[in-house]
Amino acid sequence: KQEVTQIPAALSVPEGENLVLNCSFTDSAIYNLQWFRQDPGKGLTSLLLIQSSQREQTSGRLNASLDKSSGRSTLYIAASQPGDSATYLCAVTGAGGGNKLTFGTGTQLKVEL
């Protein structure tokens, strides 16, 4: 059974700092990996999707990497801003497809002024 772990569970950084969020998964047979953002009281917003054949994806200040063989992904946020404060969730889709996402418990990020 696939298990997804995110470390740290919570993180507080000053504005402007570069930071890395970590995600690990136990079964490397994945179809893709996604990073989501969840604001308090709201649903999830997809940030980046990395196919299993890819190594990284970039969107603005966000860069996600994938090392499928070691079961790891990182989300790099450059020049953090208070608006980046949210919970970041990592989710993988198994190689069988079917769009069944297995989620981690998330990293709660707070960027302080």
Add this chain to the structure above:
Amino acid sequence: ETGVTQTPRHLVMGMTNKKSLKCEQHLGHNAMYWYKQSAKKPLELMFVYSLEERVENNSVPSRFSPECPNSSHLFLHLHTLQPEDSALYLCASSPAKLAGGPADTQYFGPGTRLTVL
């Protein structure tokens, strides 16, 4: 806004009540999902519908009953719930026509915060 709406946003109900959660997507998608998000636990997939046919029931208790009358609407009927069912219930949709097909991005609604007394 993601194009997926959920009502109500908040719901408080007793264990003997019957209520329904509603989800509507305006994206022309073919697959819809119900997830449960409990405190300190990962999101759990509950049900998947593809072209209005249920293709996944992830060992969910029968007190949760989904309904998908068309590809734009999804309901979750609730009956005799337990306090441990209190959680955020999220609906999502994706373009995929078949649950067994290629994975694609899911678009989530804002969720319904459910409290069972």
